[in-house]
Amino acid sequence: MRKLTILIILVATAAVALPQQMPMPMPKTSGPQSDAQKAFEKLKTLAGSWQGSFMGKSVQLTIRVTSTGNAILHEVTASGRPDDPITMIYVDGDRLLLTHYCDSGNRPRMQGKLSPDGNTVTFDFLDVSGSTEEFLMHDAMFTMVDADHHIEAWTYSLHGKPPIRAPGIQLQRTK
Numbered sequence: 001m002r003k004l005t006i007l008i009i010l011v012a013t014a015a016v017a018l019p020q021q022m023p024m025p026m027p028k029t030s031g032p033q034s035d036a037q038k039a040f041e042k043l044k045t046l047a048g049s050w051q052g053s054f055m056g057k058s059v060q061l062t063i064r065v066t067s068t069g070n071a072i073l074h075e076v077t078a079s080g081r082p083d084d085p086i087t088m089i090y091v092d093g094d095r096l097l098l099t100h101y102c103d104s105g106n107r108p109r110m111q112g113k114l115s116p117d118g119n120t121v122t123f124d125f126l127d128v129s130g131s132t133e134e135f136l137m138h139d140a141m142f143t144m145v146d147a148d149h150h151i152e153a154w155t156y157s158l159h160g161k162p163p164i165r166a167p168g169i170q171l172q173r174t175k
Contacts, residue, residue: 035096036091036094036095037096039113040072040090040091042114042118042144043072043089045144045147046063046142046150047063047065047072048173049062049174052169052172057079059077059169059171061076070091071088072089072090073086074087074088074089075087081103083103087140088101098112098140102135104131104135105130106129106130106135107128107129108125108126108127108128108138110123110125110126110140111123111126120141121142122139123140123141125139132157133160134158134159135156135158136156136157137156138155138163140152140154141153141154143168147173149170149172149173150171152171153167153169
């Protein structure tokens with residue numbers, strides 16, 4: 001009985017101590033970056049708060065690197081809007097993907113690529129979950145002008161009609 005008690009204590013101690021001694025996994029650094037990873041790293045430089053205007057209305061953006069560097073959260077706040085759509089950008093294998101959680105209830109996915117000059121990331125429509133009857137974001141383009149300015153241009157369709165490119169939103173970093 002005494003040996004069983006000692007064995008239980010040893011197993012319990014090991015179960016508590018082992019996770020504390022295990023090293024955290026290190027990020028993958030082997031090999032050259034893929035084109036998707038290069039574009040993702042470029043978009044990470046947009047992390048911060050931004051302000052601009054769209055069709056005469058004030059627009060604020062917050063872009064945040066999250067999930068230990070594995071995702072970018074893009075959130076829009078505009079005057080007169082009841083809710084804020086969010087967009088998540090992430091690398092999946094050798095693809096740069098964007099999922100837009102639209103306030104119309106759908107979730108379009110787009111695949112991105114970096115321009116040859118390294119200043120623009122263009123996202124093209126892949127697929128969508130949810131209803132597209134009312135509104136659908138179709139593609140997006142992020143152009144980095146300098147460290148404190150970027151332009152976002154989004155294409156959308158209303159009521160199933162052909163996509164329309166909205167005027168680019170000129171944004172200035174506020175922090």
